[in-house]
Amino acid sequence: MFAPGDGSELDGGVHVQRIPGMFGPRGLRTLHRRLSELPRPRIAVLQFVVQSFGARGANVAFGLWLQSLRRYPLWVMFHEYAIVDDRATSLPRRARAWATRRLAGLAVRAARRAFVSTPAWVRSVHGVRRRVPVEWLPVSSNVPTHADAARVAHTARALRGGATARIVGHFGTYRMPDVTRTLASLVPLVLRDPSRRFVLIGRDGDAFARAVVDAHPELRERVTATGGLPPDAVAEHLAALDCLVEPYDEGVTARRGSVIAGLPLGVPIVTTEGALTEPMWRESHAVALVPPADVEQLARAIDELLADAAARARYAVAAARLYRERFAIERTVEALRRCALSDGLA
Numbered sequence: 001m002f003a004p005g006d007g008s009e010l011d012g013g014v015h016v017q018r019i020p021g022m023f024g025p026r027g028l029r030t031l032h033r034r035l036s037e038l039p040r041p042r043i044a045v046l047q048f049v050v051q052s053f054g055a056r057g058a059n060v061a062f063g064l065w066l067q068s069l070r071r072y073p074l075w076v077m078f079h080e081y082a083i084v085d086d087r088a089t090s091l092p093r094r095a096r097a098w099a100t101r102r103l104a105g106l107a108v109r110a111a112r113r114a115f116v117s118t119p120a121w122v123r124s125v126h127g128v129r130r131r132v133p134v135e136w137l138p139v140s141s142n143v144p145t146h147a148d149a150a151r152v153a154h155t156a157r158a159l160r161g162g163a164t165a166r167i168v169g170h171f172g173t174y175r176m177p178d179v180t181r182t183l184a185s186l187v188p189l190v191l192r193d194p195s196r197r198f199v200l201i202g203r204d205g206d207a208f209a210r211a212v213v214d215a216h217p218e219l220r221e222r223v224t225a226t227g228g229l230p231p232d233a234v235a236e237h238l239a240a241l242d243c244l245v246e247p248y249d250e251g252v253t254a255r256r257g258s259v260i261a262g263l264p265l266g267v268p269i270v271t272t273e274g275a276l277t278e279p280m281w282r283e284s285h286a287v288a289l290v291p292p293a294d295v296e297q298l299a300r301a302i303d304e305l306l307a308d309a310a311a312r313a314r315y316a317v318a319a320a321r322l323y324r325e326r327f328a329i330e331r332t333v334e335a336l337r338r339c340a341l342s343d344g345l346a
Contacts, residue, residue, distance in 0.1 A: 002019055023053045043345055045075045048080070053103070056099075058100065073343060075114070077137060078116045079117045082097060084097065108125050111132055113134075116134060117255035137335055141257070141261045143261045145264035166242045167198075168243045170183060188219065189296070189298075190302055198222065199241070202226070209223050249272075250275055251276050259287070263327065264327075265320075286322040
């Protein structure tokens, strides 16, 4: 595995080779040489997150370099295809969105096969090169799918402050404007009930918590931020929640790792159904769905869920089933093996 940085390491049995300046001219030369040294047969797999290649998502040199990999089977996994824009988007952002689509298009043209983290990207990939095979590849949870019951109970007691409070939480990085905007309005509505606590799980949650408390000082003792946590602790905090809320303007999709992390742990989830939401979310009954940008309805859905223990139990069972059937790592491995066989590479 190649990644930006210096040196090399063994991580979970995977040899990670760091390439200094990986996506600039020097790094690309080094990467090309290292790839050519690998034994055949081989598949070059690119994890594509458009803004991770430098130049604010417009690293055209990287896209052109990908064309040189055509002698290798190149599989591209589009976790994020491009920046999304619309008529309301500012002109600079629209320009960046165009540049990121250009880079993604170069990656599609270089690929023998493409995978997408959400079916919403399939049309974009086919719009560039219709003959490239495109398949949805499930994104499994990047935190443990089980948590120790005793530690979960201990975490729940700590979050409740020793009381019998209900715990509502959000898991994320607190850097997405649509999410933080909604949460800033939602937290005070959820905490109208004085028996509730709200926990912000993830990096930069402490800064967001301070902003909420500065605007609503009366909530100071009932808003908690964990900051960055190791994976096991993230799972324990998620499993301790009575309700996880994950709002997105475009709606929940299969690429939203924060929601997916809660599914196998059986956490009752309230999220949004928007233009990009796949049918499986409604068909599975695994999450409570509300329209995007309707903070009052989000709050009502949380109120209803917290008041109905039987509904929480149903959502917990359906969430774990959806994860097992659609997102578990076994599903991803099955898809990759099937494609390798189809391409004569296994």
